[in-house]
Amino acid sequence: KPKTVPCLSFANFMTEIDRMKEDLNAYKAAYTEQFPYHRDEEALLAAYARKIVERLQGQQSLRVLSLGIGGQRVSQAIRDQLDVTDYHILEGSADIIARYRAETVPPAHVSIHHTYFENAHFEQPFDAIEMGFVLEHVDDPGLILRRFRTFLKPGGVLFASVPNARSLHRLLGQAAGFMQDIYALSQFDRELGHKRYFDSQSITRLVEESGYT
Numbered sequence: 001k002p003k004t005v006p007c008l009s010f011a012n013f014m015t016e017i018d019r020m021k022e023d024l025n026a027y028k029a030a031y032t033e034q035f036p037y038h039r040d041e042e043a044l045l046a047a048y049a050r051k052i053v054e055r056l057q058g059q060q061s062l063r064v065l066s067l068g069i070g071g072q073r074v075s076q077a078i079r080d081q082l083d084v085t086d087y088h089i090l091e092g093s094a095d096i097i098a099r100y101r102a103e104t105v106p107p108a109h110v111s112i113h114h115t116y117f118e119n120a121h122f123e124q125p126f127d128a129i130e131m132g133f134v135l136e137h138v139d140d141p142g143l144i145l146r147r148f149r150t151f152l153k154p155g156g157v158l159f160a161s162v163p164n165a166r167s168l169h170r171l172l173g174q175a176a177g178f179m180q181d182i183y184a185l186s187q188f189d190r191e192l193g194h195k196r197y198f199d200s201q202s203i204t205r206l207v208e209e210s211g212y213t
Helices: 016-020 024-031 038-056 074-082 094-103 139-148 168-173 186-191 200-210
Strands: 001-007 062-066 084-089 110-114 127-133 152-161
Touching: 001 110, 038 074, 038 152, 062 074, 062 139, 074 084, 074 127, 084 094, 094 110, 127 139, 139 152, 139 200, 152 200
Parallel strands: 001 152, 062 084, 062 127, 084 110, 127 152
Antiparallel strands: none
């Protein structure tokens, strides 16, 4: 079975029809330096990217798939620090793709696909698929996990990271009376396009039920 590399130690862990109607360009401002929690997001993505590099470093001629461009930190690490010969990136926001192309000149082996994750299809499987901070955005995270499991090679690796409802800062906030429900979404969550929080038990259960080990 495909394997997973959980990112559950970070402060933020690492219906289909409704999603098809969603304008993903509406969230592009949350992936700029002007967003209030930009530095926090960058730190988490940097830690997540290091996990990917540590796990895959030393392997040759990798075929890798990323779900989402976001702030580009993860895709840059994959491009620059791993032996990747075929790298595909899925992104639902045309504006984020345009910004990526304006700021980056990707090598010839990098392909960017403007599509919803639910519509993606590939004939050749991947050695690794990463969906860092993706599952909190989609309408049906189980559907995404099951769908992309079919695009992994036998023994391939899934990297997934999600926001942790039981992170220390959220538990402290609840204890101090600043929030009643640690699973509730804030204004900034909604600006990022978040639909839910996870905890270690819920994300582990979801991944296992989707066929990963």
